[in-house]
Amino acid sequence: MSAQTQAQSASLPSTYAPAPGHRFKVGNLALIKPAFPPGHRRTPHYIRGKEDVTERICGAFPNPEKIAYGFDDEPKTLLYRARFPQNHVWPGHKGSAHDVIEMEIFEHRLLPVSKKRITP
Amino acid sequence: MRDKPLNKGPQDVGGEPGDGVGTIDHCMTFWEKQANGLRSMLSGWRIVRTDELRRAAKDLGAQYSKVAYFERTTTALKNMLLKKGLITESELKAKMDEIRASFNVPDEMESPLKKAAKK
Numbered sequence: 001m002s003a004q005t006q007a008q009s010a011s012l013p014s015t016y017a018p019a020p021g022h023r024f025k026v027g028n029l030a031l032i033k034p035a036f037p038p039g040h041r042r043t044p045h046y047i048r049g050k051e052d053v054t055e056r057i058c059g060a061f062p063n064p065e066k067i068a069y070g071f072d073d074e075p076k077t078l079l080y081r082a083r084f085p086q087n088h089v090w091p092g093h094k095g096s097a098h099d100v101i102e103m104e105i106f107e108h109r110l111l112p113v114s115k116k117r118i119t120p
Numbered sequence: 121m122r123d124k125p126l127n128k129g130p131q132d133v134g135g136e137p138g139d140g141v142g143t144i145d146h147c148m149t150f151w152e153k154q155a156n157g158l159r160s161m162l163s164g165w166r167i168v169r170t171d172e173l174r175r176a177a178k179d180l181g182a183q184y185s186k187v188a189y190f191e192r193t194t195t196a197l198k199n200m201l202l203k204k205g206l207i208t209e210s211e212l213k214a215k216m217d218e219i220r221a222s223f224n225v226p227d228e229m230e231s232p233l234k235k236a237a238k239k
Contacts, residue, residue: 036126040175045125046134068175090135 017059022078022107028054029113030082032105040068043109050089051113052082055102063106078107130184131177152190159197168200176200 024030034049042064060076067073086099093099148156162168176196177184184192201207 036128038127040171040178041127041129044134045128045132064171064174067169068171070169070172 017061019057019059019078022057022080024054024057024080024107024110024112026054026056030054030080030110031113032082033109033111040065043105044103047084047089047103047105050084052084052105052110055081055083057081058104063108065106079104080107080110081105082110129178130181131174133185148190155190155194155197159193162197162201167206168197168204172200173197176203 029051030053031051032043032048036045036048058079058081061079062073063071063077081102082105083100083102085097086095086101087093087097089101159168159173163170163173173193173196176199177192179199180187180192180195183195187195198207198212202209202212
C-alpha cells in the first residue's frame, strides 16, 4: 500500500456497499454489548464485553439474525469490521503486543465508547 | 466467568481448548457432493436461507459436535425442509427406501456414526 493510498484509507470510511446513516466512523471506539440474548446470534461469546476500533464500514446488509427465523431482508443493518488487540481479547496472550483480531460486527451489537482505554 | 455462558450455542467454541487442526485433505464423498449441491441450489433459489440452515445446525445442540460437517449440514437441511412443510417424514423415508433398494446397500455400509449410535 502506497503512502498516498494509506492516507486516503485513513481519512475516508471504506465501504463495500452504501452505508447510509452509519453511527460509527473509521477509528471510532466501540464496546461489544455484553448481552447474551437467546436465539441465533452471530457475535461470538468471547468478544462480548470487549472494546474495538472501527477498522472499516462494510456497508448495509440484511440481518442474518432475522433471516434465520424467516423474516425479511429489509431493512438492512450496518456492518462494520472491528479490530481488537489480541492481548485485550485473550488475557495471557503470548504473541506480539501488535497482534490483532478482526471480525465483522453489526451496528446493533455496538455501544459508543468515548474514552480511549485500549491501544490497538 | 460462568462455566456455561448464557445462551451459548454448540458452534461457539472460541477460546475453548481444541484438538489441533487436521491438515489432511479428506476430499468430498459422492453423497457429500450431492448433498452440498442440493443445499446450494435450495439456498440459491431462496427456498431455504443460509442463515436458516446455520440456525437449524445450531439447534442440533449436543449432536452438533458429534457428527461430521456434511452430516450436520444435511440434517439441518432435512429439519428445515420438514419444518417448512416442503417434504414430509414419510415421503423422505419412502424415497430413501427406494434409493437404498436400487443400490442394494448392505447395513454394514451405513455411517460408522449411526452404527455407534445403535449400539
